Amino acid sequence: MLRRRSRAAFLGAGVLALSILGTASGSAVVEPFEWGGPGKTAARTAFNWRSGISPNDVATLHRSWGVGGGVFTPPIITDGIIVAGDNGGTGRARLRALDADTGAVAWTKTYGSSTTAKVSAPSTNGSLVFVTVERATILGWIYDLYAYDLLDGDLIWDAEIGVANRGTGPRDVLFSSGRVITPTAEGNGFKRLAVYQAATGQWRYSVTPGGNISAFAADSAVTYVATNTAIEAYDLDTGVNVNTVLGGAGSTSIIVSASGIYATPPNRVINFDATGFVTFNRQLDPGCNARMRVLTPKMVGYSQACGAAGEPEFVQRGASALAMRPSGVADGDRPIAAARDFIVAVTGDRALKFWDTRDPRLGQALPVPPLASQANITSTGGPIVAGGKLIVPEVAGLEVFVV
Secondary structure: OEEEOOOOOOOOOOOOOOOOOOOOOOOOOOOOOOEOOOOOOOOOOOEEOOOOOOHHHHHHOEEEEEEEOOEEOOOEEEOOEEEEEEEEOOOEEEEEEEEOOOOOEEEEEEEEEOOOEEEOOOEEOOOEEEEEEEEEEOOEEEEEEEEEEOOOOOEEEEEEEEEEOOOOOOOOOEEEOOEEEEEEEEEOEEEEEEEEEOOOOOEEEEEOOOOOOOEEEEOOOEEEEEOOOOEEEEEOOOOOEEEEEHHHOOOOOEEEEOOEEEEOOOOEEEEEOOOOOEEEEEEOOOOOEEEEEEEOOOEEEEEEEOOOOOOOEEEEOOOOOEEEOOOOOOOOOEEEEEEOOEEEEEEOOOEEEEEEOOOOOOOOEEOOOOOOOOOOEOOOOOOEEEOOEEEEEEOOEEEEEEO
16 A cells, blocks of 8 residues: 655666666666665665775775664765664664764654664665565565655655565665665565556555565666576566576576676575576585575675585675685675775674785785774674765664774
8 A cells, every 4th residue: 555645756767787688788887875775776786886995995994983783784875874774772773864974864664662673775766765564463464665755755655565474674665767676565575566656656666576585686687586486587677577597596696797697595605697508507515505695796705504604705706706706705704795906805704804806816805994882783684885884773773984
């Protein structure tokens, strides 16, 4: 059910990219936001070509400011504003907008007790902020989608997106080509993917893939949805199914690239080309699953979850050989985000690592700024590198580092 507000909202430009597994376009990639959602864009590459930080700058990174709170979601930053969900600290689930230079609170939204409400990572189209919220009620677990004005937090529109028998946490919301995309709750899982007009909240359509949704991503023309039976591709504008790939069943993450999509079914990392043909298949050790995080123009990086921990790997795109062995690599290191010439990783949950990706220095370790809080870094995403800043979400707050 849509609950629309009358205030007009600017329709932000979509991210143009090569569409794959469906209708093709030859548009060059554009980056209208510093960091616009989980994984930066709906493609989820976690790569920022223009981060404002170079490998030579890493040694001068120092803490600019920090704020306390609960468990922060992966943040976004655009137009000098950082927005992140906050699930815990004060006992309430919140969405907060902070001045990127000072940490001053621009606006706050609260959703109830942190024991009965949870807020997702936000996304933006450059003028609106989109977020989903899960609440426990006597009717079940209710899920809502909200669109707020980026500058002042005014509610522009909202919609109820489902009721479930049990709470499993709110799912991501992604923005692409004027559309807002998010899974919707029904019964005992997230069984549909709904698409809304970003500026107005008008419901466009929903699709029902062959099982509960475990991962999804999008480019400017196609949405990719993983379930326990397949990866399905849908035309973003119409919702028409344009391809089904059985080999990606059970994938926990999807990354969209110009060469196809990378997916992580159990024990494997796979690349499918535009037709759904497998061009790369990395078989992991028995019992190991991949947590996909980073895709640079040269390589894909992921960490292995093998019981307690596993070493990360970086694979040359389209090749089976490892692309780099980072200096000082250790079990549990997780590549999280990438700038033009370096990768940021989390190690031991409370520290950072930086690895140079420039030839011939692949894997060279770079200096690391110390975290002040000594709190665990949020495991579901972040840090991010954007707007000349390193932004680190944590279980007890958020820290910002500058050059």
